[in-house]
Amino acid sequence: MNALAPIPFTPRATVALxxxxxxxxFLRLLRTPAFSVPTLVFAPMFYLLFGVLLNRGNAGASSYLMATYSVFGVIGPGLFGFGVGLAIDRERGLLTLKRVQPVPAAAPLLAKVAMAMIFAACIGAMLLVAGVTLGGVQMTPSQAALLLCVDILGVMPFCALGLLIGTLVNGSGAPAVVNLIYMPMALLSGLWLPLRLLPAVVEQIAPLWPAWHLSQLALKIVGQDSGRPVWMHVAVMLAFTAICLFLAQRRLQRA
Structure with a gap:
């Protein structure tokens, strides 16, 4: 038997792997406080400050900021989990090690996607609880479930962007690069403040950012979006995801 032949996996064994x-x-990142604590805490903390304490009695502002801060929160696991995590794994040779192990080639990357979705679900649930119990937000169970689905599935474009960043930069430079993209994009997409409070040019260029399109889906659930069709936002995010994945795949093939 050829020792280099690929090891066959049964469907059950593949799922188990x-x-x-x-x-x-998930356990690796959960046991890394520098990642897990900011990722889980920042968005709920900012919402409690700006959406609850500074907008007490204003349910409209609280519901708007609950939706946008949930988007702000779920972007983090995708960008940092892939952008920083993958860059560090590449630098340490972990990806090369995975390639010679009896593990499906896509398993490490899909594991990171699952991790990002789990963190996104936790962040979205915390924002929902804070908004309904402290912010005076009125939502039906179906609206809450839909917003949670938007948060969980909406992490995908940012996993793809993080994957691309992780293939371009090294481990030491990845956190700075991610922050240089994450923070300006959040501000210019209206995730921290409504765009009407920012200069007009910011509102005009907001559709260039994938975070804006995700926030519009979240805001549509609470009735505060710009009125553009859902299919447009979904199409933009799918195209953005496909482009990032294509470029990242080319980089990984050369690595």
Whole structure:
């Protein structure tokens, strides 16, 4: 038997390997306070300050900021989990090690996607609880479930962007690059403040940012979006995801 021949996996064994990789990736990041604490705490903390304390009695502002801060929160796991995590894994040779192990090639990357979705679900749930109990936000169970789905699935474009960043920069430079993209994009997409409070040019260029399109889906659920069709936002995010994945794949093939 050829020692270099690929090891066949039964469907059950393949699923078990994917689940194991996802569990280990989640535990690894959960046990890294520098990642898990800011990722889980920042968005709810900012919402409590700006959406609850500074807008007490203003349910409209609280519901707007609950939706936008949930988007702000779920972008983080995608960008940092992939952008920083992948860059560090590349630098340490972990990706090369994974390639020679009896593990499906896509398992490490899909594990990171699952990790990002789990963190996004936790962040979205915390924002929902804070908004309904402290912010005076009125939502039906179906609206809350839909907003949570938008948060969880909306992390995908930013996983793709993070993957591209992780293939372009090294581990030491990745956090700075991610922050240089993350923070300005959040501000210019209206995630921290409504765009009407910012200069007119910011509102005009907001559709260039994928975060704006995700926030519009979230705001549509609470009835405060710009009125543009859902299909447009979804199409833009799908195209953005496809472009980032294509470019990242080319980079990984050369690595």
């Amino acid at each position: 994917y689940l194991r990789e996802a569990r280990l990736e």
